[in-house]
Amino acid sequence: MPGIASNQSNRPYGIAYDSNSQRIFLADTNNNRVMSYKSGSIVGTVVAGGNSSGLHRSSLNLPYGLHFDSSSNSLIIANRGANNVVRWTLGQSTWDLIAGSPNGTNGNSSTNLNSPADVVLDSMGNVYVADTGNHRVQFYFAGQSNGTTIAGTGISGTNATSLNSPWSLALDSQLNLYVADTNNHRIQKFLKFEDD
Numbered sequence: 602m603p604g605i606a607s608n609q610s611n612r613p614y615g616i617a618y619d620s621n622s623q624r625i626f627l628a629d630t631n632n633n634r635v636m637s638y639k640s641g642s643i644v645g646t647v648v649a650g651g652n653s654s655g656l657h658r659s660s661l662n663l664p665y666g667l668h669f670d671s672s673s674n675s676l677i678i679a680n681r682g683a684n685n686v687v688r689w690t691l692g693q694s695t696w697d698l699i700a701g702s703p704n705g706t707n708g709n710s711s712t713n714l715n716s717p718a719d720v721v722l723d724s725m726g727n728v729y730v731a732d733t734g735n736h737r738v739q740f741y742f743a744g745q746s747n748g749t750t751i752a753g754t755g756i757s758g759t760n761a762t763s764l765n766s767p768w769s770l771a772l773d774s775q776l777n778l779y780v781a782d783t784n785n786h787r788i789q790k791f792l793k794f795e796d797d
Contacts, residue, residue, distance in 0.1 A: 605632055608644045615667035615719070617676065626676060628664040635664055635676060635689070649676055649689040649696070656683050656705040658695040666719030666731065666769070679717040679730065684708075686720050686730055699728055700741050700748060709735045709755055711747050719769045723776055731767045731780070738767055738780060740794050751794045752780055759785055 603611035615628035623640040626648065633654045636645035650661030663682030670677055675690040677699065685701030701714035709715060715734030722728055726743035729751075737753035753764035765784035772778055776793040 603631070607636075607646065610636065614665045615679070617667040617669040619669050619671065621671065626667055626669060628667050628678070630663055630665060630681075633661045633663065633682075635661070635667065635678065637691075648691055649678065654682065658697075661687075661696075662705070666717070666721075668720050668722050670722055670726075672726070677720050677722060677728070679720045681716050681718055681733075684714050684716065686714070686717055686728065698746070700730060700739065700746055707734065711739075711749070714739065718767075721770045721772055723772055729770055729772070729778060731770050733766050733768060736764045736766065738764070738770065738778065738791075742796075749794075749796075752778060752789065752791045757784070761789075764789065 610629040611631035613627050614630045617626040625638045627636045629636050634647050634651035635649035637648045638645045652660045654662045664678045665681045666679035668677040675688050678687050680687050683705045684707040686699045687696035689696045707715040714732050717730050718733040719731040728741040730739045732739045736757045737750045737755050739748035740751045741748045757765040764782050767780045768783040769781035778791045780789045782789045
């Protein structure tokens with residue numbers, strides 16, 4: 602049963618793991634929070650959000666994808682309902698904007714997102730975002746908020762260069778990108794992004 606207690610969740614989506622502390626982080630999407638669980642425990646602690654759905658810096662709005670960044674002891678969150686990606690440093694009560702809108706506005710420019718569903722970082726701190734509503738994957742150099750489309754065209758399609766609602770991302774050791782191209786019922790592989 603869905604619920605808001607510390608041993609309940611409501612439509613959880615994203616998951617991340619901190620191998621140092623052996624903690625699992627869960628995007629408890631419909632409760633607008635991220636929970637932390639010690640290994641073997643079914644009772645969690647709110648580590649981000651949990652203040653009802655909102656657009657202010659102490660709230661989350663339908664968090665989906667998660668990435669744990671050990672170098673900054675923070676969670677990178679695809680804050681889908683707010684059309685942005687944020688960094689929530691563990692122990693803090695607010696987030697910092699990485700990409701997208703600070704006020705929830707969606708868009709398809711190089712600085713906007715539309716319902717981002719997942720996020721991953723590479724070893725250099727560069728950010729990859731599944732910009733689901735825009736049918737593309739956006740790449741942001743570490744510390745930059747102006748993105749580059751590295752997969753998809755921004756319009757849904759079925760050919761090899763198009764995506765239709767990309768939902769989940771993974772990088773391999775050579776930084777090749779794998780995309781769950783959800784509405785095309787396939788996984789797409791894109792070679793490492795090289796900035797010219």
